[in-house]
Amino acid sequence: MSLPSWEAWTCVWGSRIGDTLNYLYSIPHSIATAILSFLHINLPQLNYLLTWVIASIILLVVVMVNVIILIYVERKELGRFMDRRGPFVVGPAGFFQNFADAFKFLIKEMILPENADGLGFNSTLVIVVASSMLIMAVVPQAPDFYYTNTDLGLLLAFAIFAIEPFAVVIAGWASNNKYSLLGGFRSTAQMMSYEVPMLITVLSVVVLAGTFNFTQIVNYQASHVWFVVPLIIGFIVFLISIVAEIERIPFDTPDAEAELVHGWMTEYAGIKFALFQLTSYVRSFAGAAIMVLIFLGGWTGPILPPILWFYIKVYAVFTLFVWMRASLPRVRIDQVLNLGWRSLLPLSLVNMLIAAFLKIYGGVFHL
Amino acid sequence: MAMAEMWINMGPQHPFTHGLWTLKVKVDGETIVDAEPIIGYLHRGFEKLCENRNYPQIIPICDRLCYVASMSWDHVYVSAVENTFDIKVPPRGEYIRVIALEIQRIASHLIWLASFMTDIGNLTAFLYAMREREMFIDLLQALCGARMTYNYPRIGGVSQDMPKSFPQQCLKTVDFFEKRLKEYDYLIEESEVFRIRSQGVGYLRPSDAINLGITGPALRGSGVPVDLRKTDPYSAYPDFDFEMAVEKDCDVYARYRVRMNEMHESCNIIRQALKKIPPGPVLGKAPRHFPRGEGYARTEDPRGEAFFYIQADGTDRPYRVKIRSPIFVTVSAAPAILRGYKVADVPSIMGSLDMCLGESDR
Amino acid sequence: MADPTPTIVAPKGDKDYSYLVSPSTVQEQEIIASLKSKFPEVEVKLKQKGRLECVKFPREKLVEFCTYLRDSLDFEHVTCVAGNDLKRAWEVIYHISSYKHRCMIQIRTELPREDPSVDTISQLWGGADWHERETYDMYGITFNNHPKLERVLTPEGTDFFPFRKDFKLLDHWKIDWENKGKRPKPEPMVSTDTRFGDGNG
Numbered sequence: 001m002s003l004p005s006w007e008a009w010t011c012v013w014g015s016r017i018g019d020t021l022n023y024l025y026s027i028p029h030s031i032a033t034a035i036l037s038f039l040h041i042n043l044p045q046l047n048y049l050l051t052w053v054i055a056s057i058i059l060l061v062v063v064m065v066n067v068i069i070l071i072y073v074e075r076k077e078l079g080r081f082m083d084r085r086g087p088f089v090v091g092p093a094g095f096f097q098n099f100a101d102a103f104k105f106l107i108k109e110m111i112l113p114e115n116a117d118g119l120g121f122n123s124t125l126v127i128v129v130a131s132s133m134l135i136m137a138v139v140p141q142a143p144d145f146y147y148t149n150t151d152l153g154l155l156l157a158f159a160i161f162a163i164e165p166f167a168v169v170i171a172g173w174a175s176n177n178k179y180s181l182l183g184g185f186r187s188t189a190q191m192m193s194y195e196v197p198m199l200i201t202v203l204s205v206v207v208l209a210g211t212f213n214f215t216q217i218v219n220y221q222a223s224h225v226w227f228v229v230p231l232i233i234g235f236i237v238f239l240i241s242i243v244a245e246i247e248r249i250p251f252d253t254p255d256a257e258a259e260l261v262h263g264w265m266t267e268y269a270g271i272k273f274a275l276f277q278l279t280s281y282v283r284s285f286a287g288a289a290i291m292v293l294i295f296l297g298g299w300t301g302p303i304l305p306p307i308l309w310f311y312i313k314v315y316a317v318f319t320l321f322v323w324m325r326a327s328l329p330r331v332r333i334d335q336v337l338n339l340g341w342r343s344l345l346p347l348s349l350v351n352m353l354i355a356a357f358l359k360i361y362g363g364v365f366h367l
Numbered sequence: 368m369a370m371a372e373m374w375i376n377m378g379p380q381h382p383f384t385h386g387l388w389t390l391k392v393k394v395d396g397e398t399i400v401d402a403e404p405i406i407g408y409l410h411r412g413f414e415k416l417c418e419n420r421n422y423p424q425i426i427p428i429c430d431r432l433c434y435v436a437s438m439s440w441d442h443v444y445v446s447a448v449e450n451t452f453d454i455k456v457p458p459r460g461e462y463i464r465v466i467a468l469e470i471q472r473i474a475s476h477l478i479w480l481a482s483f484m485t486d487i488g489n490l491t492a493f494l495y496a497m498r499e500r501e502m503f504i505d506l507l508q509a510l511c512g513a514r515m516t517y518n519y520p521r522i523g524g525v526s527q528d529m530p531k532s533f534p535q536q537c538l539k540t541v542d543f544f545e546k547r548l549k550e551y552d553y554l555i556e557e558s559e560v561f562r563i564r565s566q567g568v569g570y571l572r573p574s575d576a577i578n579l580g581i582t583g584p585a586l587r588g589s590g591v592p593v594d595l596r597k598t599d600p601y602s603a604y605p606d607f608d609f610e611m612a613v614e615k616d617c618d619v620y621a622r623y624r625v626r627m628n629e630m631h632e633s634c635n636i637i638r639q640a641l642k643k644i645p646p647g648p649v650l651g652k653a654p655r656h657f658p659r660g661e662g663y664a665r666t667e668d669p670r671g672e673a674f675f676y677i678q679a680d681g682t683d684r685p686y687r688v689k690i691r692s693p694i695f696v697t698v699s700a701a702p703a704i705l706r707g708y709k710v711a712d713v714p715s716i717m718g719s720l721d722m723c724l725g726e727s728d729r
Numbered sequence: 730m731a732d733p734t735p736t737i738v739a740p741k742g743d744k745d746y747s748y749l750v751s752p753s754t755v756q757e758q759e760i761i762a763s764l765k766s767k768f769p770e771v772e773v774k775l776k777q778k779g780r781l782e783c784v785k786f787p788r789e790k791l792v793e794f795c796t797y798l799r800d801s802l803d804f805e806h807v808t809c810v811a812g813n814d815l816k817r818a819w820e821v822i823y824h825i826s827s828y829k830h831r832c833m834i835q836i837r838t839e840l841p842r843e844d845p846s847v848d849t850i851s852q853l854w855g856g857a858d859w860h861e862r863e864t865y866d867m868y869g870i871t872f873n874n875h876p877k878l879e880r881v882l883t884p885e886g887t888d889f890f891p892f893r894k895d896f897k898l899l900d901h902w903k904i905d906w907e908n909k910g911k912r913p914k915p916e917p918m919v920s921t922d923t924r925f926g927d928g929n930g
Binding site: 406407410412414415573574575577578579580581582590591592593598599611613663665672674676678687689691695696699700703728729 | 744745746747749750752779805806807808809811813814822824826828831833835854855856857858859860863867880881882883884891892
């Protein structure tokens with residue numbers, strides 16, 4: 001088996017990223033070209049491979065920096081909501097508190113519980129972290145800053161989103177702990193019941209925009225109206241569903257620390273636990289990003305550059321999550337499921353009807 | 368889907384326990400089939416300890432019965448001694464005791480609110496309640512110099528008169544606190560999520576509550592109007608005009624309402640006491656030699672009916688001391704309340720009972 | 730919003746206890762008279778207002794007496810059950826209170842030294858259950874027909890009863906001055922009680 005030809009690489013990779021306007025392509029490409037020319041290697045396949053690796057690293061760094069800022073923002077905002085100051089000792093205004101915590105986790109022992117299934121216990125970590133990081137690969141952040149821009153990006157994002165529950169139930173089983181087991185079951189049940197209304201809501205957006213492509217959805221909103229206006233019901237359903245999906249208070253039943261010690265994460269210690277925590281924020285970030293893209297007009301906005309608008313909106317949505325966390329108690333698991341099946345599913349169907357109606361008679365509303 | 372039933376040990380190291388005890392729950396899926404509380408991790412042989420100390424030496428260790436409501440336990444001990452030996456307390460002493468007790472009741476209920484809201488997942492209310500508790504702890508500090516273990520009541524009165532600025536500081540705090548209580552209503556009670564977590568959960572029938580010996584806010588939350596400050600008055604309580612907080616819903620929400628209303632009433636009592644307080648000494652005459660005899664006192668602790676029984680044999684030490692802790696009895700009724708609910712309801716139900724392990728393990 | 734959906738349907742039709750707000754008109758003397766007519770051999774006296782007292786109660790009569798208290802005289806609540814070691818005998822002290830009449834009766838029952846057992850009252854009042862367990866735990870007094878007479882405060886398998894007067898405390902604080910101020914070796918916690926395990930307690 002030989003390597004694919006130059007043209008084959010181009011059609012997979014270059015047709016999407018190949019436009020020089022995408023900084024996440026052009027910068028890695030120029031770096032790769034510079035390296036290879038320095039080494040006097042003239043292999044286009046290697047060039048593309050290197051471009052891909054460098055782009056991945058840059059994306060990872062961007063996401064990680066954002067997540068660190070996100071955690072800091074949450075701590076500070078939560079502090080304000082709770083009438084306290086939040087972190088303020090380590091670094092300027094406590095910004096490096098996260099790093100301090102990360103180092104603390106790093107020096108902890110990595111414990112594998114006795115009678116735990118080592119393969120399931122450790123592979124779960126890889127699956128959860130990798131799948132969560134992967135979401136951001138399909139979510140564009142600006143017209144000139146994206147990793148891939150596939151036609152089925154929206155569907156792909158939710159497909160990747162839905163990988164985690166399988167890993168979680170494996171983690172719950174492999175930990176050999178009853179709390180973990182219950183947490184794993186809860187996580188799976190909750191994810192399953194909230195996927196349905198969420199995807200139906202997403203479908204209504206797709207019906208209006210006529211495409212699964214994030215960029216085209218955003219462009220459609222820029223030329224018409226943000227989907228939050230016609231699909232306000234869908235927006236609320238999606239907000240609740242995404243909070244349930246990323247397992248934050250009030251829907252953090254899988255790791256409810258009052259009843260199940262830390263749910264399916266109980267037995268994970270040290271850096272493993274830190275990675276899970278980090279992952280949950282990556283998922284929050286991804287959820288907020290998807291919500292911004294499909295309901296809040298994405299990166300469109302006056303004066304400021306698009307990427308800045310994107311981040312402003314993402315942080316605003318995240319603040320909404322923090323606000324919910326600060327003001328609401330936790331919902332019980334059977335109530336969570338009831339809410340999902342009995343209230344959100346009908347509402348999402350109503351929202352779907354509205355979307356279909358607007359699609360047919362949308363000319364009246366300039367849609 | 369029927370799952371195999373399994374026992375889950377919740378505790379002794381578990382976030383919901385607020386202390387050191389174990390609740391073994393037998394679950395079918397997530398539904399509780401049976402429960403068994405196990406206590407005793409904090410047993411210090413308190414009653415035996417009292418038998419080896421003379422009467423004034425017991426007061427400071429009564430602080431350690433429950434460090435959330437130390438003043439109440441000091442008070443029930445000294446009033447048991449006063450009942451046993453017929454010691455008269457000057458009226459000013461009684462009034463200062465009532466003020467201290469009511470401040471302690473508010474502080475204790477705020478701790479309860481904090482831990483209860485943590486149990487059902489709202490950390491904001493936890494910090495708010497702790498913030499308000501600080502003001503009342505400051506009041507008690509102004510009164511007796513200590514913040515948690517007060518050692519303030521003495522046999523025959525209280526150790527010292529209150530400072531001159533105390534009434535003003537106290538009134539200011541109470542007024543401020545009543546405004547803050549409204550804020551709690553916005554945060555907690557008007558939240559739909561809080562209501563679905565608390566209403567219809569932890570149903571405790573009134574006749575069951577009486578028969579199982581449950582006292583205090585949990586009993587009043589079941590619609591039984593029993594408050595020893597009213598029904599069996601002690602100290603200076605007959606002088607004050609206050610309402611008994613009773614709710615008829617018998618669930619977690621009712622117990623929450625009872626405690627919130629009690630905080631209002633405590634503010635009310637503090638204001639009246641500061642207005643009516645007579646001048647005079649604060650510490651009466653206590654005998655140097657304690658005769659033979661027996662006696663007891665029961666008071667309305669923040670958690671229920673506190674009771675001290677003392678048998679004196681004529682020496683300087685009690686022959687037998689028996690403490691009735693309200694939580695000791697309440698926790699024994701836990702299986703009856705928990706059966707049929709979900710595992711996720713355990714924190715909210717047990718949190719609504721206001722566990723304190725120092726007093727139940729003794 | 731979804732219904733709260735309680736997982737078990739609460740039986741709403743329970744007895745209404747709001748009459749407890751106002752005190753009953755029954756005087757303590759009437760209660761004493763009623764008890765005297767039913768149990769002539771039991772001596773009940775009034776100590777002070779709302780405080781009845783009953784010394785040297787015969788232990789055989791206890792359940793009968795308590796049933797009468799609960800069913801006919803509305804004593805709804807067991808405040809306390811306490812054990813005591815009188816050295817010549819054992820003693821169990823009951824404090825039973827009535828919410829309706831706002832009074833409390835203290836019953837002191839002496840048990841012979843060689844047979845520390847008495848009938849349980851936890852069938853009448855569920856609240857007495859753990860108090861009796863604790864009394865057993867601390868004094869080794871057995872309660873006949875108790876549903877679950879086990880250790881409650883001390884760990885399972887404890888072979889002594891710590892509140893008995895002949896139980897030796899560890900003399901940690903005593904310093905042996907003749908031996909250069911060193912602490913003596915703590916003696917092991919051994920009970921002098923030999924009755925454990927012979928079927929009696």
